[in-house]
Amino acid sequence: MPERLDIIKTCKLFIGGSFPRTESGRSEPIHDGKGRVIAHACVASRKDLREAVESARRAREGWADASSYLRGQILYRMAEMLESRREEFASALSTTSPLTPAKARREVDASIDRVVRFAGWADKFQQVLGCQNPVAGPYYNFSVPQPSGLVGILAPDAPSLLSLVTMIAAPLSVGCPVVGVASETSPLPAVLLGEVCATSDVPGGVVNLLTGKRDELIEPMAEHREIQVLAAARLKPAQRELIQTAAADGLKRVNLLEYSESDWNDDDVAASPWDLEPYIDTKTIWHPSAT
Amino acid sequence: MTSVDSQSSGPAGWDYSPAPERTRVPIKDEYGLFIDGAFRAPKSRRRFETINPATEEVLSRVSEAGPADVDAAVEAAKAAGPGWARLKPAERAKFLFRLARRIQERSRELAVLETMDGGKPIKESRDVALPLVAQHFFYHAGWADKLSYAFPGRTPKPVGVCGQIIPWNFPLLMAAWKLAPALACGNTCVLKPAETTSLTALHLAEILQEIELPPGVVNIVTGAGETGAAIVDHPDVKKVAFTGSTEVGKHLARSVAGTGKKLTLELGGKSPNIVFADAAIDQAVEGIVSSIWFNQGHVCCAGSRLFVQESIADEVIDKLAHRMRSLRVGDPLDKNTDVGAINSSTQLKTIERYIDAGGDEGAILHEVNDQPLPEKGFWCRPCFFTGVQPSHVIAREEIFGPVLSVMTFRTPEEALSRANNTPYGLAAGVWTNTGSKIFEIARKLDAGVVWCNTYNKFDASSPFGGFKESGFGREGGLQGLRAYVRL
Numbered sequence: 001m002p003e004r005l006d007i008i009k010t011c012k013l014f015i016g017g018s019f020p021r022t023e024s025g026r027s028e029p030i031h032d033g034k035g036r037v038i039a040h041a042c043v044a045s046r047k048d049l050r051e052a053v054e055s056a057r058r059a060r061e062g063w064a065d066a067s068s069y070l071r072g073q074i075l076y077r078m079a080e081m082l083e084s085r086r087e088e089f090a091s092a093l094s095t096t097s098p099l100t101p102a103k104a105r106r107e108v109d110a111s112i113d114r115v116v117r118f119a120g121w122a123d124k125f126q127q128v129l130g131c132q133n134p135v136a137g138p139y140y141n142f143s144v145p146q147p148s149g150l151v152g153i154l155a156p157d158a159p160s161l162l163s164l165v166t167m168i169a170a171p172l173s174v175g176c177p178v179v180g181v182a183s184e185t186s187p188l189p190a191v192l193l194g195e196v197c198a199t200s201d202v203p204g205g206v207v208n209l210l211t212g213k214r215d216e217l218i219e220p221m222a223e224h225r226e227i228q229v230l231a232a233a234r235l236k237p238a239q240r241e242l243i244q245t246a247a248a249d250g251l252k253r254v255n256l257l258e259y260s261e262s263d264w265n266d267d268d269v270a271a272s273p274w275d276l277e278p279y280i281d282t283k284t285i286w287h288p289s290a291t
Numbered sequence: 292m293t294s295v296d297s298q299s300s301g302p303a304g305w306d307y308s309p310a311p312e313r314t315r316v317p318i319k320d321e322y323g324l325f326i327d328g329a330f331r332a333p334k335s336r337r338r339f340e341t342i343n344p345a346t347e348e349v350l351s352r353v354s355e356a357g358p359a360d361v362d363a364a365v366e367a368a369k370a371a372g373p374g375w376a377r378l379k380p381a382e383r384a385k386f387l388f389r390l391a392r393r394i395q396e397r398s399r400e401l402a403v404l405e406t407m408d409g410g411k412p413i414k415e416s417r418d419v420a421l422p423l424v425a426q427h428f429f430y431h432a433g434w435a436d437k438l439s440y441a442f443p444g445r446t447p448k449p450v451g452v453c454g455q456i457i458p459w460n461f462p463l464l465m466a467a468w469k470l471a472p473a474l475a476c477g478n479t480c481v482l483k484p485a486e487t488t489s490l491t492a493l494h495l496a497e498i499l500q501e502i503e504l505p506p507g508v509v510n511i512v513t514g515a516g517e518t519g520a521a522i523v524d525h526p527d528v529k530k531v532a533f534t535g536s537t538e539v540g541k542h543l544a545r546s547v548a549g550t551g552k553k554l555t556l557e558l559g560g561k562s563p564n565i566v567f568a569d570a571a572i573d574q575a576v577e578g579i580v581s582s583i584w585f586n587q588g589h590v591c592c593a594g595s596r597l598f599v600q601e602s603i604a605d606e607v608i609d610k611l612a613h614r615m616r617s618l619r620v621g622d623p624l625d626k627n628t629d630v631g632a633i634n635s636s637t638q639l640k641t642i643e644r645y646i647d648a649g650g651d652e653g654a655i656l657h658e659v660n661d662q663p664l665p666e667k668g669f670w671c672r673p674c675f676f677t678g679v680q681p682s683h684v685i686a687r688e689e690i691f692g693p694v695l696s697v698m699t700f701r702t703p704e705e706a707l708s709r710a711n712n713t714p715y716g717l718a719a720g721v722w723t724n725t726g727s728k729i730f731e732i733a734r735k736l737d738a739g740v741v742w743c744n745t746y747n748k749f750d751a752s753s754p755f756g757g758f759k760e761s762g763f764g765r766e767g768g769l770q771g772l773r774a775y776v777r778l
Binding site (some may be wrong): 128129134137228238242244245249253282284285286288 | 444537540541542545549556558738741752753754760769770773
């Protein structure tokens, strides 16, 4: 008999700024390296996904209309909150994944720096991806990137925190709300990330995070008409085909990432303007120039 | 009905003498497939007729590329790929500059041929299409040796063999939109023109021979949907670019699913054109004319849903009816013609079905243009509907003809929500003399191209392409290069 019984956390979903339990009534244990149960994570259902999409859709216009400066500051605030819980994230990573404590700390640090990186992009990508066009006529013509809309994210199993942070922060910085599905094998960092979002200034619904089984959520995500872009990493060939086939009907944009571990760590690979481009549509505006 | 509709005045008594374009174009009796730098008889042994939609006369017999022909074309493109990609970029550029020049030098011939094979008025093929075709090659030529500046932090590499499928509404211009960026970025191409409008692409192939483009860099195979499918499904095609209907676009998206092929789609539209009460009305009316009756309305970005602010609706509709009455419909080769022939009998039937549906659902048809139409050929007088409800099929579906749906609105918010209430998002128009309103409306419209106080303007340096179900990817400008490089 232990002297004190541990309180085992029940990790919930993060939808619309609050933490509901899954409507499915299912959960899976999260084990530490020694096989002990340290928490339980919700197994989100299709209905949870629909709820999350609904809340992201409601947040869509507000987030797209927020000034880029404000979005940048909110992302930076996320980094501040992450930094203050650095040890907790590192411990969650090293306890529930094969990472050594040193490697876990490095992943946490890279994740925090990654959010800062995207905080800075929020008011700069427009100048890198947009331009004025020298049309042959008396017109003023320019192309501006606009957020593509709601982004669905299927994060890979590893690196569980860095990949999820990267895949979330990129659309957030350009003005897209997200619905993310966490690493299936290591969901605990995603749960903590939801808590970070809730205590940052991220408006409710802009970030929604689900834990659960990728195979159950992949198809409803690819089919959902309110998701405009679907980003996924390191899928199996059959999953890639399934996603692209299901996405075809609504002409959803699909962004398939094949980053290696070193790619995820490289800002020039994983946090460049070309990692923002999948979440924007270019709008070109013409106006006559005359007196 | 508006008061103008019942007036009998019009261009009667203002008849123009015929002013036909006289340039003769040598059209061969039959054309082969352009593969590996030479014209070849089709292995399929099948040919089909291409007609002049204004006269229904057979112009020529064109080859129908079967699977073996497509294989040969893709193989030629694949074989030519490494050499073309290795060529010094500045030299690649010079081929495209040379191509632009030869197109300018042969532009009248190509314009006449475009008009004969497709039905568009000669003044549009001569003054709009051909200048844009030449400009497109000239613009992209200069990118060939500057690509690293277009993609900061990356070294762009070619994708490989590009399969490109284009529609019949702007045959040569669409060929230019597809070929120019692909070639500038070091790719090789298999291009399929639409089955009703193959001839200008085949004359372009002759020009490619003239400029001594290395064999296999561009291959042009003619045929219909099956030929297109063979290109899309070919395992050595690494990139598919398609312009056409949303239905076919979705089908292509399913066919390339899981193959790793890159895909760009430029699909249909039901573009809103919004006129506010504070617009310059006469200019707006001219803009409406060009937004829907340019190229017989066979324009994917046609402003086919007109939203007029309620207080000026009567005035705009009167002026529009008056202007519509004066449009000259008829011989596309006549230099005074405003509205030419419908591209095919199939398309004419589609348009007529929509016009019937508009009436059946209770909208009011205004068809005041009463000029006599030629006896042969496929014709549709320009027209518009009022009393259109958002639920009407003519307010929701792409008609691809000279048919406009006119609706009214009261507030900017209403205009925006109704304009965006469509699965499409290709283009939009806004007419107002208030600068702040222009920017706010332009920002909030879900459309890849927004024309403010103008409509249907195009330029090689200006990216074109849609939001939502109008497709993805851009053509033209710096952003248009993206589809043809690996980063």
